[in-house]
Amino acid sequence: MPTLNEPKLIAGNANRPLAEAITRRMSLHRGMDQGLLDARVERFNDGEIFVEVYENVRGEDMFIIQPTSNPANDNLMELLIIADALRRSSAQRITAVIPYFGYARQDRRTKARTPISAKLVANMLVEAGIERILTMDLHAAQIQGFFDIPVDNLYASPIFALDVKNQFSDRMDELMVVSPDVGGVARARELAKRINAPLSIVDKRREKPGEVAEMTVIGDVTGKTCLIVDDMVDTAGTLCKAAQVLLDNGAKEVHAYISHGVMSGPAVERVSSSVMKSLVLTDTIQPTDAILGTPNIRILPTAPLFTQAIMNIWHGTSVSSLFEDKTLVPIYETLAGGN
Incomplete structure (x- = not known):
């Protein structure tokens, strides 16, 4: 399967250390510098979120690294607004890398007159222009069915x-x-x-x-x-x-x-x-x-796993292969008892 032009990574403010660890490992994989996209994700005085991307993303394969952890609403809005900015800038494909998927505990109606917030969040992500989700250990596996786009759920x-x-x-x-x-x-x-x-x-x-x-x-x-x-x-x-x-x-x-x-x-x-x-x-x-x-x-660390998953998505190869020890051990040599 042919790859898209280039994988480019952008991050919100939810977990910058993880995003930077992923870019370092991608740089090693590709033998070239793979930094985060030059952009600013800021807040106006009234709390509104503003995003500006300083690099050309036309026709590129974009990956947004942003868990929707506490503060969940702020981090979710950052993700949605970044996606909208990339879509309006003619990115070819937008993948949301959501290491922790917030609102996942609200995956069904437990009593009368309550929401299914996980489904609402899924609708918002798709509407913002996101075409693929990469996440880890969803609270409920059925959340994958809330999306009509590919969802890759990694496991810890x-x-x-x-x-x-x-x-x-x-x-x-x-x-x-x-x-x-x-x-x-x-x-x-x-x-x-x-x-x-x-x-x-x-x-x-x-x-x-x-x-x-x-x-x-x-x-x-x-x-x-x-x-x-x-x-x-x-x-x-x-x-x-x-x-x-x-x-x-x-x-x-x-x-x-x-x-x-x-x-x-x-x-x-x-x-x-x-x-x-x-x-x-x-x-x-x-x-x-x-x-x-x-x-x-x-x-x-999860950066080795997410990095390989991003590379596999970009190359159009199997993500589920990362569930097997023969694939995972080489990227986790320290945990496996190596040097």
């Missing part, structure tokens, strides 16, 4: 599996993968298969949103090193309580692997004082100084 579990094999190489037979709720079983099972470990579930019952009344462990975790797997951690209340329940049921120690570190409110304080030995997050959401300064929190 292959990266987590490489890290687990490196960090726990001397006790792989002690590991137990744990889903913190019934809804996340498929995600936890994927990691369990990759590291050949058994699976357990923490079943929780909520009295009201944000409050967990009771937790029950399904499965025998006695003497096991438990790895809790989930797609996001917000206030960390459920996560920390699940870790304590696992220890109370005989687990040897508890670690957590979470794709998106939303980490709102008291989350950092809760994790730092919890019984968890470690919480591993990816950098799809830019970690704060407080997160980086917490001893039991580690950050895994």
Whole structure:
């Protein structure tokens, strides 16, 4: 399949370090400088967002790197306005690279007279001129069906599996993968298969949103090193309580692997004082100084994965090949135990 003219990257303000890491890796891949497009994304005094692109993008293959994390509304509007600016400048194709897809938790009507905000966001992205979505670990896989354009949903579990094999190489037979709720079983099972470990579930019952009344462990975790797997951690209340329940049921120690570190409110304080030995997050959401300064929190990079996915999209080759170890290990040599 023929490639378009050139891949060009532009970023909003949501996660500049990740965008810059992607451009550095693309520069290495292509053997030429691949910086971010020269542009400004600013706010007027009343908070309105203004975008100006200083380079010619006519006929180019554009990639906008912008997670819609906190502040979700501002970052979403930045993404939409950047897309509109590129469309009006005659870009040939616009791909939105959204490492963290905000509003994904509102993917269905849970009660009468409530919105399906994830579908609304999908409509807005398409209307702005975006022709393809690249994201990671959508909260609900069915969100891909909200779009009538291609959606490539990458997974953090292959990266987590490489890290687990490196960090726990001397006790792989002690590991137990744990889903913190019934809804996340498929995600936890994927990691369990990759590291050949058994699976357990923490079943929780909520009295009201944000409050967990009771937790029950399904499965025998006695003497096991438990790895809790989930797609996001917000206030960390459920996560920390699940870790304590696992220890109370005989687990040897508890670690957590979470794709998106939303980490709102008291989350950092809760994790730092919890019984968890470690919480591993990816950098799809830019970690704060407080997160980086917490001893039991580690950050895994996603730039190698997103860079390769962008290159594959540009070349018209398979993105799903990145789910396989033989493709992933070479771009994650450090996690795989290399130099």
